[in-house]
Amino acid sequence: xxxLVESGGGSVQPGGSLRLSCAVSGYNFETWCMGWSRQAPxxxxxxxxxxxxxxxxxxxxxxxxxxxxxxxxxxxxxxxEMSSLKPEDTAMYYCGAGANDGDCVWESVYEYWGQGTQVTxxx
Numbered sequence: 001x002x003x004l005v006e007s008g009g010g011s012v013q014p015g016g017s018l019r020l021s022c023a024v025s026g027y028n029f030e031t032w033c034m035g036w037s038r039q040a041p042x043x044x045x046x047x048x049x050x051x052x053x054x055x056x057x058x059x060x061x062x063x064x065x066x067x068x069x070x071x072x073x074x075x076x077x078x079x080x081e082m083s084s085l086k087p088e089d090t091a092m093y094y095c096g097a098g099a100n101d102g103d104c105v106w107e108s109v110y111e112y113w114g115q116g117t118q119v120t121x122x123x
Contacts (some may be wrong), residue, residue, distance in 0.1 A: 002112045004095045009117030016085050019118060021090050022078040022095030024043040027112070033104035036080045037113070038091035045097070049080060050104025058105045063089075085121045092116040 004027075008020040020036065035050040049069040050058045057069050066080040080097055098110035 002097065004097060004112055004114035006093065006095050006114045006117040009093060009119045011120040011122065012085055013123055014086055014121055016121070017081070017083040018085065018119060019084075020080040020082070020095075020119075021091055022080075022114060023027070024076045024078060024095075024097065027097050028099075032073060032097055032099040033109050034069075034078050035096045035104050035110065036067075036069060036078075036093060037096055037107065037110075038089075038119075039116075040091040040092045043091075045107060047105045047107050050106075051078070052104050056104075058103065062084070062104060082119070085119075087121050090120050090121050094112060 003025045005023045031053045035047050037045050037047045039045040048060050051069045066084045071078045088114045094116045096110040097112045097115040100109045102109040
């Protein structure tokens with residue numbers, strides 16, 4: 001059974017930083033797509049960062065240069081380092097895993113999502 005458990009969310013002022021973590025179990029961590037998505041109230045989910053099995057990282061334009069996705073294969077943990085946070089980054093953030101065909105920033109690739117962790121950026 002695949003389990004994805006996010007942590008590290010919270011409230012931060014604009015310009016601040018947060019690191020999200022996702023503990024992964026029951027999943028072939030090293031070979032499938034891993035990624036982070038977010039969903040703000042009234043908006044659709046968007047995948048903001050994807051990590052291919054070969055280590056290739058892809059980001060959407062809105063977070064490029066500010067967010068960094070990484071993983072620790074030994075601990076089976078996926079990370080999202082977020083810096084220069086903006087109010088528009090406020091959302092529920094989800095860790096995902098999947099092996100469907102496509103790019104690791106395509107939502108259709110993902111088969112599993114965690115329960116999410118809330119990130120709020122406000123003064």
